Amino acid sequence: MKKVRKAVFPVAGLGTRFLPATKTVPKEMLTVVDRPVIQYVVDEAREAGIEHFIFVTGRNKGNIEDYFDLQFELNETLAQRGKTAQIELLQSMQPAAGTTSFTRQQEPLGLGHAVWCARDLVGDEPFALLLPDMIMRSNISCMRGMVELYEETGSNVIAVAECDPAETHKYGIVGAGEKAGAGFEITGMVEKPKPADAPSNLYINGRYILQPEIFGLLATQARGAGNEIQLTDAMLRLGDTQRLFGYHYRGETYDCGSPEGFVEANLAFALGRADLRPQIETIVRRLAG
Incomplete structure (x- = not known):
């Protein structure tokens, strides 16, 4: 069983719900208190042991690459002014040299297509996928708990959380089967079911650990809802040959999208x-x- 070393962050979205701010500022760079949304998500991945951070970007997203780069002028100015605490804070967030990669999604063809664009950077390894709109807070980070479940099961892990049963029509909902560690085996996935048709009230909340076979399925995946290549459709096909496990996340989730x-x-x-x-x-x- 290979270790989960790499994480993919699909950051090519246009952020239309935050116009006009996102005309020039990527939505992932909007700040929650004093740091960008994307920093919280990268911190979660790093805390879970991720070593390589892969960003699937689009046009006008260069600010993200610059943000994770070393800024000599800023560090020099802070040093001259004796701002030691600020220098140490920036250094603690700075990825090590060679641990970030960036690739382009030239067309907005959906989450599945964004993941597929990272295929050569991921290679033949399991990988984490973190949606940058969702930031989380808990004693044990969501991705860390997922990595622990992956190490128990050796298979695909999808994070889920509870929603109001009356609101299942807003989310992708999973069916829960036999328990496994801090989770369970997934028996099915339904996109935005009516409450009466929902197999549970457990919704997919934007964190995944997937085996590399998903790339081959995405390459042949027909377009689905919104005329886009849907990751959920490919995961359903992946479930035909591999086991899918749900990690029951019980912390707080904030949809910053x-x-x-x-x-x-x-x-x-x-x-x-x-x-x-x-x-x-x-x-x-x-x-x-």
């Missing part, structure tokens, strides 16, 4: 910081009238 989720994440992470909580609580009380 929507304005309301983005605002909620800012509030939650600000309140979670001891240096900001008193001021934020004062602001909230004042706004509440």
Whole structure:
């Protein structure tokens, strides 16, 4: 069983729900408190032991590559001003040389196509896939728990969380079978089912560990919903020959792809910081009238 060393981050999306801000700023670079959304997602992968970070980008996404690069002028200015704490913070977030790769998704053909674009960088290895819109907070990170389940099962792992049973029509829902460690074997996947037809209230929340055979399936995957190549369709086919396991994530998830989720994440992470909580609580009380 090969170790999960690489992670793919599909960051080519246009961010139309955040226009006009995303005309020039990638949605992944919008900040939650004082760091970009993508930093939280990369930190989660790194904490789980990921060694190589692969970004599938698009036009006007150069800011992401620059962000993860070393900025000599900034570091030199901070050093001259004695800003030791800020230098140490930046160094702690800096990926090591040679551990980031960038490739282009030239057309917006869906998540499945974005994953397929990373095939040569991933190679013949299992890999993690983290959707950059979703940031999470828990005692044990979602991806770390998934890696532990992968090491127990040696197969594909998909993170799921509970939603309101009345809202299954908003998500991809899985069926839960026999338990396995901190998860269970997935018996099926349904895209946005009506509550009466849903096999459970467990929705796919944007974290995956997949075997490399998914690339061959994506290469032949017909276009699905939205005339795009859907990852879910390929995973259903993968389930015909390999086992799929669900990791039941019980922490907090913030969908920063929507304005309301983005605002909620800012509030939650600000309140979670001891240096900001008193001021934020004062602001909230004042706004509440």
